[in-house]
Amino acid sequence: VRIKLVAHAAVALMLPVVAGCADDGAADGKLSVVAAFYPLRFLAERIGGDTVSVTDLAKPGVEPHDLELEPKQVVAVGAADVVVYLAGFQPAVDDVIADEAKDVAFDVATVAPLADAPAGAQEDEDGEKHANEGKDPHVWLDPVRFAAIGDRLAERFARADPAHADAYRARAAEVHAQLTALDGDYTKALATCQRREIVTSHAAFGYLAARYRLTQVPISGISPEGEPSPKRVAEVATMAREKGVTTIFFETLVSPKIAETLAGEVGAKAEVLDPLEGVEAGSGADYLSVMRQNLGKLTAALSCS
Numbered sequence: 001v002r003i004k005l006v007a008h009a010a011v012a013l014m015l016p017v018v019a020g021c022a023d024d025g026a027a028d029g030k031l032s033v034v035a036a037f038y039p040l041r042f043l044a045e046r047i048g049g050d051t052v053s054v055t056d057l058a059k060p061g062v063e064p065h066d067l068e069l070e071p072k073q074v075v076a077v078g079a080a081d082v083v084v085y086l087a088g089f090q091p092a093v094d095d096v097i098a099d100e101a102k103d104v105a106f107d108v109a110t111v112a113p114l115a116d117a118p119a120g121a122q123e124d125e126d127g128e129k130h131a132n133e134g135k136d137p138h139v140w141l142d143p144v145r146f147a148a149i150g151d152r153l154a155e156r157f158a159r160a161d162p163a164h165a166d167a168y169r170a171r172a173a174e175v176h177a178q179l180t181a182l183d184g185d186y187t188k189a190l191a192t193c194q195r196r197e198i199v200t201s202h203a204a205f206g207y208l209a210a211r212y213r214l215t216q217v218p219i220s221g222i223s224p225e226g227e228p229s230p231k232r233v234a235e236v237a238t239m240a241r242e243k244g245v246t247t248i249f250f251e252t253l254v255s256p257k258i259a260e261t262l263a264g265e266v267g268a269k270a271e272v273l274d275p276l277e278g279v280e281a282g283s284g285a286d287y288l289s290v291m292r293q294n295l296g297k298l299t300a301a302l303s304c305s
């Protein structure tokens with residue numbers, strides 16, 4: 001794969017105007033793009049339109065934090081014209097990019113400085129040093145940050161495929177406008193609420209909470225894999241009772257067990273709040289529709305008027 005990659009780079013240097021290369025799997029002449037997980041695929045497809053072909057490394061409906069890559073996915077990363085990822089979110093993807101795709105990788109964590117991971121989030125247990133350790137990766141749940149990422153992605157596409165640069169920028173402007181409208185809806189709907197605490201199963205909603213002046217109370221840490229300690233669950237239960245929390249949120253791709261138990265304990269109901277880390281296959285949902293569903297759940301749970 002490395003030899004193929006070097007050959008590809010040489011061809012790209014000689015023929016900068018030709019999008020994609022016959023030898024890299026993009027035989028249809030499209031810009032071949034690998035997206036590391038769903039929200040990045042959403043942006044790549046919307047902005048790329050019909051002149052890119054997008055492959056998603058995370059399978060639909062599978063939690064992407066601790067993604068393991070299959071050999072053919074490693075090959076796809078090595079052969080891509082652009083790889084869109086978020087350093088520190090999926091260590092396996094970081095490793096493959098370092099080996100195979102440094103020059104074509106676009107790290108969306110570089111668009112705006114990441115916030116620190118919320119207090120109470122667990123440490124990584126493997127003892128390895130990862131990129132952006134101690135930082136919160138869930139930037140896509142803030143529509144304003146997400147729009148800025150889209151603008152930068154369009155510039156990356158424009159550089160990789162100058163023949164279609166104007167179309168990439170035009171589609172990015174369209175996505176940006178949709179995200180601005182979404183942000184407006186969130187701001188308006190969450191302006192006046194009886195409560196502002198959201199209890200979530202893992203700490204995915206920090207950026208969203210910061211943008212709309214909510215307080216996230218995560219049961220688990222920054223990754224949904226970690227089991228919360230009994231002490232943490234007790235703390236959250238106490239807080240939930242104190243604040244009169246009516247809803248404990250869990251998510252689509254991880255077990256609702258702890259959230260349901262906690263909800264039963266404090267007399268609240270358990271409800272889905274989707275962190276958009278993947279969408280269920282065949283659901284017909286996309287980033288914008290799920291974000292609007294989430295807004296409905298939030299305004300109901302917080303008694304917003």
Ligand SMILES: [Zn+2]
Nearest residue numbers: 204222223224
């Ligand atoms: Zn997450």
